[in-house]
Amino acid sequence: AQKVTQAQTEISVVEKEDVTLDCVYETRDTTYYLFWYKQPPSGELVFLIRRNSFDEQNEISGRYSWNFQKSTSSFNFTITASQVVDSAVYFCALSEPNSNTGNQFYFGTGTSLTVIP
Amino acid sequence: DGGITQSPKYLFRKEGQNVTLSCEQNLNHDAMYWYRQDPGQGLRLIYYSQIVNDFQKGDIAEGYSVSREKKESFPLTVTSAQKNPTAFYLCASSILNTGELFFGEGSRLTVL
Numbered sequence: 001a002q003k004v005t006q007a008q009t010e011i012s013v014v015e016k017e018d019v020t021l022d023c024v025y026e027t028r029d030t031t032y033y034l035f036w037y038k039q040p041p042s043g044e045l046v047f048l049i050r051r052n053s054f055d056e057q058n059e060i061s062g063r064y065s066w067n068f069q070k071s072t073s074s075f076n077f078t079i080t081a082s083q084v085v086d087s088a089v090y091f092c093a094l095s096e097p098n099s100n101t102g103n104q105f106y107f108g109t110g111t112s113l114t115v116i117p
Numbered sequence: 118d119g120g121i122t123q124s125p126k127y128l129f130r131k132e133g134q135n136v137t138l139s140c141e142q143n144l145n146h147d148a149m150y151w152y153r154q155d156p157g158q159g160l161r162l163i164y165y166s167q168i169v170n171d172f173q174k175g176d177i178a179e180g181y182s183v184s185r186e187k188k189e190s191f192p193l194t195v196t197s198a199q200k201n202p203t204a205f206y207l208c209a210s211s212i213l214n215t216g217e218l219f220f221g222e223g224s225r226l227t228v229l
Binding site for chain 1: 148160162205215216217219
Protein backbone atom coordinates (compact mmCIF):
# COMPACT_ATOMS: atom_id res chain seq x y z
CA ALA A 1 0.00 0.00 0.00
CA GLN A 2 1.16 3.48 -0.79
CA LYS A 3 2.24 5.31 2.34
CA VAL A 4 2.18 8.72 0.70
CA THR A 5 -0.43 9.61 -1.89
CA GLN A 6 -0.33 12.64 -4.11
CA ALA A 7 -3.46 12.26 -6.14
CA GLN A 8 -2.78 15.26 -8.37
CA THR A 9 -0.40 14.20 -11.09
CA GLU A 10 -0.31 17.49 -12.97
CA ILE A 11 -1.66 20.94 -12.20
CA SER A 12 -1.61 24.04 -14.37
CA VAL A 13 -2.43 27.49 -13.06
CA VAL A 14 -2.15 30.99 -14.39
CA GLU A 15 0.41 33.22 -12.77
CA LYS A 16 -0.79 34.92 -9.56
CA GLU A 17 -3.37 32.26 -8.87
CA ASP A 18 -3.23 30.32 -5.62
CA VAL A 19 -2.69 26.57 -5.83
CA THR A 20 -2.88 23.78 -3.27
CA LEU A 21 -1.00 20.52 -3.61
CA ASP A 22 -2.53 17.63 -1.72
CA CYS A 23 -0.72 14.99 0.28
CA VAL A 24 -2.27 12.13 2.22
CA TYR A 25 -0.12 9.79 4.26
CA GLU A 26 -0.52 6.52 6.09
CA THR A 27 1.39 5.40 9.17
CA ARG A 28 0.84 3.51 12.39
CA ASP A 29 3.74 5.19 14.15
CA THR A 30 3.07 7.90 16.68
CA THR A 31 6.36 9.61 15.91
CA TYR A 32 6.92 10.50 12.30
CA TYR A 33 8.00 13.38 10.10
CA LEU A 34 6.51 14.90 6.99
CA PHE A 35 8.36 16.78 4.28
CA TRP A 36 7.87 18.67 1.07
CA TYR A 37 10.50 18.85 -1.62
CA LYS A 38 10.68 20.81 -4.86
CA GLN A 39 12.32 19.37 -7.95
CA PRO A 40 12.97 22.00 -10.62
CA PRO A 41 13.89 20.97 -14.16
CA SER A 42 17.56 20.79 -13.15
CA GLY A 43 16.72 17.66 -11.18
CA GLU A 44 18.02 18.33 -7.68
CA LEU A 45 15.45 17.94 -4.92
CA VAL A 46 15.23 21.03 -2.74
CA PHE A 47 14.01 20.68 0.82
CA LEU A 48 11.10 22.98 1.67
CA ILE A 49 9.75 21.98 5.05
CA ARG A 50 9.75 19.35 7.78
CA ARG A 51 7.01 18.81 10.35
CA ASN A 52 6.98 16.33 13.18
CA SER A 53 3.89 14.41 14.20
CA PHE A 54 3.51 16.30 17.46
CA ASP A 55 3.33 19.72 15.90
CA GLU A 56 0.12 20.41 13.99
CA GLN A 57 0.64 24.11 13.86
CA ASN A 58 0.35 25.41 10.34
CA GLU A 59 3.35 27.16 8.91
CA ILE A 60 3.77 30.05 6.55
CA SER A 61 6.95 30.99 4.77
CA GLY A 62 6.51 33.84 2.36
CA ARG A 63 4.14 32.69 -0.36
CA TYR A 64 4.27 29.10 0.89
CA SER A 65 2.03 27.64 3.57
CA TRP A 66 1.44 24.17 4.89
CA ASN A 67 -1.66 22.69 6.51
CA PHE A 68 -1.02 19.61 8.66
CA GLN A 69 -4.12 17.76 9.86
CA LYS A 70 -3.63 14.50 11.71
CA SER A 71 -7.36 13.84 11.77
CA THR A 72 -7.37 13.43 8.00
CA SER A 73 -3.72 12.32 7.65
CA SER A 74 -3.04 15.18 5.31
CA PHE A 75 -0.20 17.60 4.83
CA ASN A 76 -1.21 20.01 2.09
CA PHE A 77 0.95 22.68 0.54
CA THR A 78 -0.39 25.99 -0.75
CA ILE A 79 1.43 28.46 -2.96
CA THR A 80 -0.11 31.90 -2.90
CA ALA A 81 0.17 34.22 -5.88
CA SER A 82 2.02 31.63 -7.95
CA GLN A 83 4.95 32.62 -10.13
CA VAL A 84 6.55 31.01 -13.16
CA VAL A 85 9.56 30.06 -11.02
CA ASP A 86 7.26 27.85 -8.98
CA SER A 87 6.96 25.50 -11.94
CA ALA A 88 8.45 22.21 -10.77
CA VAL A 89 7.58 18.77 -9.50
CA TYR A 90 6.69 18.74 -5.83
CA PHE A 91 7.12 15.68 -3.66
CA CYS A 92 5.59 14.94 -0.32
CA ALA A 93 7.45 12.48 1.91
CA LEU A 94 7.02 10.65 5.19
CA SER A 95 9.74 9.32 7.46
CA GLU A 96 9.33 6.79 10.23
CA PRO A 97 12.34 6.72 12.54
CA ASN A 98 13.26 3.21 13.55
CA SER A 99 16.10 2.37 15.92
CA ASN A 100 16.74 -0.89 14.08
CA THR A 101 16.41 0.07 10.45
CA GLY A 102 17.09 3.77 10.65
CA ASN A 103 15.10 6.52 9.10
CA GLN A 104 12.78 5.16 6.42
CA PHE A 105 11.61 7.73 3.91
CA TYR A 106 8.55 7.23 1.73
CA PHE A 107 7.89 9.52 -1.20
CA GLY A 108 4.73 10.26 -3.08
CA THR A 109 4.74 10.10 -6.86
CA GLY A 110 4.93 13.87 -7.15
CA THR A 111 2.73 16.64 -8.52
CA SER A 112 3.96 18.48 -11.57
CA LEU A 113 3.02 22.15 -11.30
CA THR A 114 3.08 24.41 -14.32
CA VAL A 115 2.56 28.12 -13.82
CA ILE A 116 1.52 29.80 -17.04
CA PRO A 117 2.60 33.42 -17.48
CA ASP B 118 30.06 25.13 1.41
CA GLY B 119 28.52 21.99 2.88
CA GLY B 120 26.63 19.72 0.61
CA ILE B 121 26.47 16.57 -1.45
CA THR B 122 28.46 16.11 -4.62
CA GLN B 123 27.50 13.56 -7.21
CA SER B 124 29.57 12.71 -10.23
CA PRO B 125 29.40 12.36 -13.11
CA LYS B 126 26.32 14.39 -13.92
CA TYR B 127 25.80 12.57 -17.20
CA LEU B 128 27.04 9.12 -18.06
CA PHE B 129 26.66 6.88 -21.06
CA ARG B 130 27.28 3.18 -20.86
CA LYS B 131 27.22 0.29 -23.22
CA GLU B 132 25.17 -2.74 -22.34
CA GLY B 133 27.11 -5.24 -20.28
CA GLN B 134 29.35 -2.68 -18.61
CA ASN B 135 29.46 -1.86 -14.94
CA VAL B 136 29.49 1.81 -13.98
CA THR B 137 30.12 3.50 -10.64
CA LEU B 138 28.41 6.70 -9.54
CA SER B 139 30.19 8.78 -6.95
CA CYS B 140 28.53 10.45 -3.96
CA GLU B 141 30.45 12.53 -1.43
CA GLN B 142 29.05 14.59 1.45
CA ASN B 143 30.73 17.00 3.84
CA LEU B 144 27.72 17.50 6.09
CA ASN B 145 28.96 14.98 8.66
CA HIS B 146 25.75 13.01 8.23
CA ASP B 147 25.65 9.42 9.37
CA ALA B 148 22.99 8.20 6.97
CA MET B 149 23.30 8.09 3.20
CA TYR B 150 20.87 6.92 0.54
CA TRP B 151 20.64 6.11 -3.15
CA TYR B 152 17.39 6.63 -5.04
CA ARG B 153 16.39 5.94 -8.59
CA GLN B 154 13.93 8.13 -10.46
CA ASP B 155 12.35 7.21 -13.79
CA PRO B 156 10.53 9.76 -15.98
CA GLY B 157 7.27 10.84 -14.42
CA GLN B 158 7.84 8.64 -11.41
CA GLY B 159 8.60 9.09 -7.77
CA LEU B 160 11.77 8.07 -5.99
CA ARG B 161 12.58 4.44 -5.33
CA LEU B 162 15.14 3.45 -2.72
CA ILE B 163 18.06 1.35 -3.92
CA TYR B 164 20.37 1.15 -0.89
CA TYR B 165 20.94 3.03 2.31
CA SER B 166 23.59 3.14 5.00
CA GLN B 167 23.42 4.35 8.58
CA ILE B 168 27.04 3.87 9.57
CA VAL B 169 30.38 3.13 8.02
CA ASN B 170 30.86 -0.43 6.80
CA ASP B 171 27.14 -1.16 7.00
CA PHE B 172 24.35 -0.81 4.45
CA GLN B 173 20.90 -2.23 3.75
CA LYS B 174 18.99 -3.04 0.60
CA GLY B 175 16.12 -0.85 -0.38
CA ASP B 176 13.15 -1.72 -2.55
CA ILE B 177 15.04 -2.18 -5.83
CA ALA B 178 18.56 -3.33 -4.89
CA GLU B 179 18.86 -6.05 -7.54
CA GLY B 180 21.58 -5.25 -10.06
CA TYR B 181 23.20 -2.62 -7.82
CA SER B 182 25.98 -2.67 -5.25
CA VAL B 183 27.34 -0.12 -2.78
CA SER B 184 30.11 0.36 -0.27
CA ARG B 185 30.53 2.62 2.75
CA GLU B 186 34.19 2.60 3.65
CA LYS B 187 34.21 6.25 4.73
CA LYS B 188 31.51 8.31 6.41
CA GLU B 189 31.54 10.90 3.66
CA SER B 190 31.43 8.54 0.68
CA PHE B 191 28.74 6.17 -0.62
CA PRO B 192 29.42 5.07 -4.22
CA LEU B 193 26.85 3.13 -6.21
CA THR B 194 27.80 0.56 -8.84
CA VAL B 195 25.26 -0.23 -11.51
CA THR B 196 26.15 -3.71 -12.66
CA SER B 197 25.45 -5.46 -15.92
CA ALA B 198 22.85 -7.49 -14.04
CA GLN B 199 20.59 -4.44 -13.84
CA LYS B 200 18.17 -5.00 -16.71
CA ASN B 201 16.97 -1.47 -17.18
CA PRO B 202 19.60 0.90 -15.80
CA THR B 203 18.75 4.04 -17.77
CA ALA B 204 17.47 6.44 -15.11
CA PHE B 205 18.20 9.47 -12.96
CA TYR B 206 20.07 8.56 -9.79
CA LEU B 207 19.93 10.69 -6.67
CA CYS B 208 22.16 10.45 -3.63
CA ALA B 209 21.05 11.88 -0.31
CA SER B 210 22.19 12.10 3.28
CA SER B 211 20.56 12.89 6.60
CA ILE B 212 21.04 13.08 10.32
CA LEU B 213 19.94 9.78 11.80
CA ASN B 214 16.26 9.42 12.70
CA THR B 215 15.09 13.00 12.78
CA GLY B 216 16.62 14.80 9.86
CA GLU B 217 15.44 15.69 6.45
CA LEU B 218 17.18 14.36 3.37
CA PHE B 219 19.69 16.55 1.60
CA PHE B 220 20.11 15.64 -2.05
CA GLY B 221 22.88 15.88 -4.57
CA GLU B 222 22.29 17.19 -8.08
CA GLY B 223 21.83 13.72 -9.48
CA SER B 224 23.50 11.56 -12.11
CA ARG B 225 21.74 10.75 -15.34
CA LEU B 226 22.74 7.35 -16.69
CA THR B 227 21.94 6.31 -20.23
CA VAL B 228 22.62 2.84 -21.53
CA LEU B 229 23.23 2.73 -25.25
